[in-house]
Amino acid sequence: xxxxxxxxxxxxxxxxxxxxxxxxxxxxxxxxxxxxxxxxxxxxxxxxxxxxxxxxxxxxxxxxxxxxxxxxxxxxxxxxxxxxxxxxxxxxxxxxxxxxxxxxxxxxxxxxxxxxxxxxxxxxxxxxxxxxxxxxxxxxxxxxxxxxxxxxxxxxxxxxxxxxxxxxxxxxxxxxxxxxxxxxxxxxxxxxxxxxxxxxxxxxxxxxxxxxxxxxxxxxxxxxxxxxxxxxxxxxxxxxxxxxxxxxxxxxxxxxxxxxxxxxxxxx
Numbered sequence: 001x002x003x004x005x006x007x008x009x010x011x012x013x014x015x016x017x018x019x020x021x022x023x024x025x026x027x028x029x030x031x032x033x034x035x036x037x038x039x040x041x042x043x044x045x046x047x048x049x050x051x052x053x054x055x056x057x058x059x060x061x062x063x064x065x066x067x068x069x070x071x072x073x074x075x076x077x078x079x080x081x082x083x084x085x086x087x088x089x090x091x092x093x094x095x096x097x098x099x100x101x102x103x104x105x106x107x108x109x110x111x112x113x114x115x116x117x118x119x120x121x122x123x124x125x126x127x128x129x130x131x132x133x134x135x136x137x138x139x140x141x142x143x144x145x146x147x148x149x150x151x152x153x154x155x156x157x158x159x160x161x162x163x164x165x166x167x168x169x170x171x172x173x174x175x176x177x178x179x180x181x182x183x184x185x186x187x188x189x190x191x192x193x194x195x196x197x198x199x200x201x202x203x204x205x206x207x208x209x210x211x212x213x214x215x216x217x218x219x220x221x222x223x224x225x226x227x228x229x230x231x232x233x234x235x236x237x238x239x240x241x242x243x244x245x246x247x248x249x250x251x252x253x254x255x256x257x258x259x260x261x262x263x264x265x266x267x268x
Contacts (some may be wrong), residue, residue: 011077012101015245024212029070036063064100071097079247143234149228157221161188164214168207176203192218 013021043049043056071093075081084090142148153154165185172178178187187200191214202208245252248266258266 064097067097135212146232194218
């Protein structure tokens with residue numbers, strides 16, 4: 001009975017952020033993740049890596065052991081460990097500490113020096129931050145809700161690129177660098193996104209007029225998907241969801257008054 005109660009308390013702390021203990025746990029994890037990422041970045045700088053290499057090793061192993069312990073505790077408190085292991089964040093959690101252990105077995109092997117690149121997988125820890133930011137969840141749901149509208153919008157943009165690319169190929173021609181429709185389409189994409197490399201430029205008056213039109217159009221094209229996603233985010237925020245995680249399917253985003261999971265129907 002005591003063990004079951006302890007598991008339930010740990011589950012609420014680790015997988016939910018609505019309680020003071022859960023919020024504290026999330027804050028501590030975010031700080032550790034930030035320190036780990038900063039250490040990876042600084043260690044890649046040659047002078048810093050040479051002078052403070054031992055310090056970074058101790059720091060890395062300290063954080064690795066903490067994340068390993070956290071991962072094992074998560075497996076202990078969830079009802080379905082296998083589901084968590086193969087979930088997105090379960091894989092990210094695993095990748096965040098495993099390269100350090102792999103390094104213990106392959107260090108000093110000359111032919112396997114390339115395996116050191118596995119240490120870069122530690123940067124996956126940055127993805128774990130998204131789990132603890134409600135705004136990130138709002139954005140993900142808003143993008144899913146607006147995917148049809150954005151897909152139609154991107155299709156329209158693609159049609160514009162093809163049509164204007166063909167027109168510019170006819171107007172400018174090979175003598176001005178527009179030697180094929182694909183290359184003309186490349187110029188349209190560079191111009192419409194307001195990047196403007198300048199490797200190809202229209203020389204004729206009509207071509208320059210079309211270029212000016214595309215530049216102005218580019219600002220509108222950037223604004224449209226932003227407005228679509230923003231509108232969906234506004235709708236999502238009105239719904240007010242909690243950070244409670246379903247113990248069965250491990251999904252979150254449930255309504256405040258929800259008693260059952262809206263994804264699998266399990267009791268929350």
